[in-house]
Amino acid sequence: xxxxxxATTLNDLPGTNVExxxxxxxxxxxxxDSFDVIVVGLGAAGVSAAxxxxxxxxxxxxxxxxxxxxxxxxxxSVMYAGGGTELQERLGVRDDADSMFRYLRNEVxxxxxxxxxxxxxxxxxxxxxxxxxxxxxYSGDLFPRKTSYPVHGNSLYYSGNELAHEEEARPAPRGHLxxxxxxxxxxxxxxxxxxxxxxxxxxxxxxxxxRVSRLLINDAGDVVGVEAxxxxxxxxxxxxxxxxxxxxxxxxxxxxxxxKGFRLKLALLEKKFTKTVRYRAKGGVVLSTGGFILxxxxxxxxxxxxxxAMKLGxxxxxxxxxxxxxxxxxxxxxxxxxxxxRFINPPVDWPKAALVNLQGKRYINEALYGxxxxxxxxxxxxxxxxxxxDKTLYDDSVANLNLKNSRxxxxxxxxxxxRMARTADTLKELAAKCKIDPEQLVNTVDAYNAAARGENxxxxxxxxxxxxxxxxxxxxxxxxxxxxxxITSVISLGxxxxxxxxxAVLNTSDEPIQGLFAAGRTAMGVxxxxxxxxxxxxxxxxxxxxxGKYAVKRANGDDVSADRRLPMTVDVKQDTNExxxxxx
Numbered sequence: 001x002x003x004x005x006x007a008t009t010l011n012d013l014p015g016t017n018v019e020x021x022x023x024x025x026x027x028x029x030x031x032x033d034s035f036d037v038i039v040v041g042l043g044a045a046g047v048s049a050a051x052x053x054x055x056x057x058x059x060x061x062x063x064x065x066x067x068x069x070x071x072x073x074x075x076x077s078v079m080y081a082g083g084g085t086e087l088q089e090r091l092g093v094r095d096d097a098d099s100m101f102r103y104l105r106n107e108v109x110x111x112x113x114x115x116x117x118x119x120x121x122x123x124x125x126x127x128x129x130x131x132x133x134x135x136x137x138y139s140g141d142l143f144p145r146k147t148s149y150p151v152h153g154n155s156l157y158y159s160g161n162e163l164a165h166e167e168e169a170r171p172a173p174r175g176h177l178x179x180x181x182x183x184x185x186x187x188x189x190x191x192x193x194x195x196x197x198x199x200x201x202x203x204x205x206x207x208x209x210x211r212v213s214r215l216l217i218n219d220a221g222d223v224v225g226v227e228a229x230x231x232x233x234x235x236x237x238x239x240x241x242x243x244x245x246x247x248x249x250x251x252x253x254x255x256x257x258x259x260k261g262f263r264l265k266l267a268l269l270e271k272k273f274t275k276t277v278r279y280r281a282k283g284g285v286v287l288s289t290g291g292f293i294l295x296x297x298x299x300x301x302x303x304x305x306x307x308x309a310m311k312l313g314x315x316x317x318x319x320x321x322x323x324x325x326x327x328x329x330x331x332x333x334x335x336x337x338x339x340x341x342r343f344i345n346p347p348v349d350w351p352k353a354a355l356v357n358l359q360g361k362r363y364i365n366e367a368l369y370g371x372x373x374x375x376x377x378x379x380x381x382x383x384x385x386x387x388x389x390d391k392t393l394y395d396d397s398v399a400n401l402n403l404k405n406s407r408x409x410x411x412x413x414x415x416x417x418x419r420m421a422r423t424a425d426t427l428k429e430l431a432a433k434c435k436i437d438p439e440q441l442v443n444t445v446d447a448y449n450a451a452a453r454g455e456n457x458x459x460x461x462x463x464x465x466x467x468x469x470x471x472x473x474x475x476x477x478x479x480x481x482x483x484x485x486x487i488t489s490v491i492s493l494g495x496x497x498x499x500x501x502x503x504a505v506l507n508t509s510d511e512p513i514q515g516l517f518a519a520g521r522t523a524m525g526v527x528x529x530x531x532x533x534x535x536x537x538x539x540x541x542x543x544x545x546x547x548g549k550y551a552v553k554r555a556n557g558d559d560v561s562a563d564r565r566l567p568m569t570v571d572v573k574q575d576t577n578e579x580x581x582x583x584x
Contacts, residue, residue: 005302005494007322007332008508015297016323019214019227026224026280029216034280035061035205036555037548038226040212041289041321043070044537045520047195048544049286049551050204051134056552061205061279063212063228064316066245069192070290071314071491072537074249076149077181077191078159079541080534081128082174083121091142091156095172097121102169103162104526111334111529116500120526120542127541128176135194137179144173146351148343148370149407149533152183160532161369164461175534184408187253191537207279209241211270215285215324215516216278223328223515225280233273241269249314252294256310263315283555284515286547287505288540291492291521292319293338299492302335306378308482309340309490317492321522325496328516329507333524334494339531341489342374342385342480346406346414349397350387352468354448355480357384360431360440362448365458367466371531374488383482386434388445390470394421413487420484422477430475445470493531495523502560503547515554517547 007013010020036058039050046062053060062068082088083097101121108117132138140155150157159175180190200206209231216225231241248262292298293311295318300307322332344350344366351366355373364376366387377385389397401414424430427445431438451458452467482488496518497506503519504512520540521527527535550560 004334005336007326007335010323010327013298013319013323013326013332014301015295016292016318016320017213018320018323018327021215021217021327022227023219024216024224026218029225029278031225031280032277033061033205034282035059036281036283037061037286037551038063038279038281039286039288039548040226040324041070041287041316041520041522042068042196043072043288043290043520044192044540045522045544046070046286046288047192047199048541049288049517049519049548051195051199051202052545052548053552054199054202054204056549058283058552058555061207062199063207063210063226063279065209065211066314066316067208067242068196068206069189070316071312072192072540073189074187074253074314075191075537076187076533077178077189078534078537079128079131079176079178079191080159080174080532080538081124081176082172083125085125085128085176086132087128087138087156087176088172093142093156093172094170095174097124099169099172100124100174103160103165103171106165106168107160107530107532107535108526109529111524112526113500117526120539123542124538127538127545130545131195131541134198136191137194138176139179140177142173145348146345146367147348147406148345149186149410150177151403151405151407152181155179159369159534161372164365164368186407186409209238210277212320212324215328217328221328221514223281223285223513225278226285227276227278229270229274230277231270231273232275237269237273241266244269245315252311252313266315281515283553284517284551286503286544286551287321287324287496287516287518287522288520288544288547289321289522290314290317291495292322293317293490293492295319298335302494303338303490303492306338306340306490308383309378309488312489312491321518322496325505325516325518325522328513330505330513330516331497331508332494333497334528335492337493337528338375338490339371339493340374340378341370342377343370343410344373344387344480345370346410347397347401348405349393349400349468352466353387353389353393354445354470355385355387356436356441356444357381358386358436360437360444362444362460365460365462367462369532375530378482378488378490383488385480386436387478387480388427388430388441388470389476389478390472391474391476392472393468393470394476417478417480420479423474425473425475427475430477434477434479491521491531493521493528495521495525495528498523502550503543504550504560512560517551519543519547
């Protein structure tokens with residue numbers, strides 16, 4: 001499917017378990033409770049929306065099908081931030097919003113308007129301070145080298161392709177890693193847990209084990225509340241619900257077939273022990289339920305090229321938030337856009353080798369970020385990637401593969417890949433063992449070596465200092481293809497079309513749907529084109545705070561449509577453009 005594929009009806013979004021919106025009379029409907037703002041889903045975007053709304057004086061509730069945290073609680077807890085954050089300044093890193101913008105526009109491209117990206121960058125340092133004011137801590141050092149994930153004790157690193165775009169923008173490390181990740185792993189609730197704790201302490205009402213199944217609207221089509229299915233059984237059944245949801249989330253990472261079994265147990269519990277409840281939202285409903293990567297029907301329909309990759313998400317990543325938006329006239333777009341992660345660093349020497357497909361051709365600058373490599377591998381190369389090294393580079397890389405340079409989980413995965421390496425005295429013999437076109441592989445390595453010697457520029461833009469000649473036999477091949485050597489994970493990036501000035505969900509006429517907002521991976525945002533580590537969490541904070549702010553304004557009776565135009569000009573390629581926030 002094309003990356004610009006859109007959905008405008010619930011039939012376009014199978015498997016979400018969302019019902020058509022229901023028209024109700026606000027005054028005669030029996031409400032379970034009434035709030036100024038209701039946030040659906042409690043990942044990075046949801047908790048940011050809830051906190052922002054609560055800090056603005058609103059009565060706020062979050063509704064989550066599980067315990068809260070979402071995929072953020074299973075992430076690396078990295079927030080992409082820059083422009084001179086407190087952590088950057090403490091560690092002596094120079095950065096500014098303009099450099100951040102000039103780098104990110106290469107990644108974001110047209111997913112959001114330049115003015116929105118500029119606002120994201122200018123707000124970044126303050127958003128980071130806001131996160132720390134709500135309990136997230138960063139006490140580690142700077143990890144100065146390129147890596148997929150820094151070793152324990154570091155809180156700042158180059159989490160994207162900054163070092164590959166030095167000509168366009170001064171590079172700076174912007175991956176901010178929250179305290180709390182254990183030394184042997186690379187994921188956990190370090191970022192989200194303090195924010196949820198802060199939200200509860202500030203008085204946000206927590207409604208858990210409750211799945212929003214439809215939106216409630218008035219005669220004018222304004223969203224006035226939600227209808228949900230709420231667990232009502234005793235303590236033992238509620239404990240089972242928590243246990244199965246937790247096991248499903250963890251096993252999805254390590255053994256996906258087991259996760260399917262746990263999700264089935266969850267579905268059976270929810271079918272048997274739920275009641276229908278309704279909650280009123282005076283100002284607005286904020287949809288922040290994540291993406292759709294664990295919706296089998298949608299991934300097969302929209303992301304067929306990524307189906308062999310490991311689906312990275314939690315049980316709630318079914319696209320339900322997008323479906324809720326579509327049910328009242330919204331548009332879900334870029335449903336064919338995803339990011340797959342194929343990291344080849346650590347060890348630090350692997351990116352100096354040549355990565356080829358089974359035709360023996362290179363297709364990517366190996367020094368780029370793992371998501372750039374993995375997405376290209378899945379979308380255009382049938383999931384194929386074989387790393388070619390000579391003896392000198394292979395020996396150096398194995399010597400550098402240790403726990404001083406990598407976390408245990410990445411060390412273990414790389415060691416597994418090394419054990420499966422194939423070797424031969426010549427490149428043609430190696431190609432035969434790996435079923436690679438031998439003549440093409442020899443030609444590819446010859447061209448690679450010439451660029452490594454500085455005889456001509458690399459055809460894929462790789463810097464000479466990032467390359468090593470591959471001349472000394474025996475030669476080695478490490479299979480990096482999907483399902484081989486290491487985990488290749490994938491998440492979806494499409495979302496609801498929104499007003500970029502307010503976060504309001506837009507209808508097919510590009511007009512805001514009154515009372516409905518969206519944030520995070522449920523909505524189009526700065527992470528909807530490509531991915532660098534921490535960008536999704538950062539966009540969740542940015543878009544969540546925006547949605548919470550304007551939902552409160554609407555609850556207070558303010559005319560939020562007056563804020564549709566983004567009040568700024570942006571110098572892009574010497575052109576000054578005033579960007580409208582609510583037009584496609």
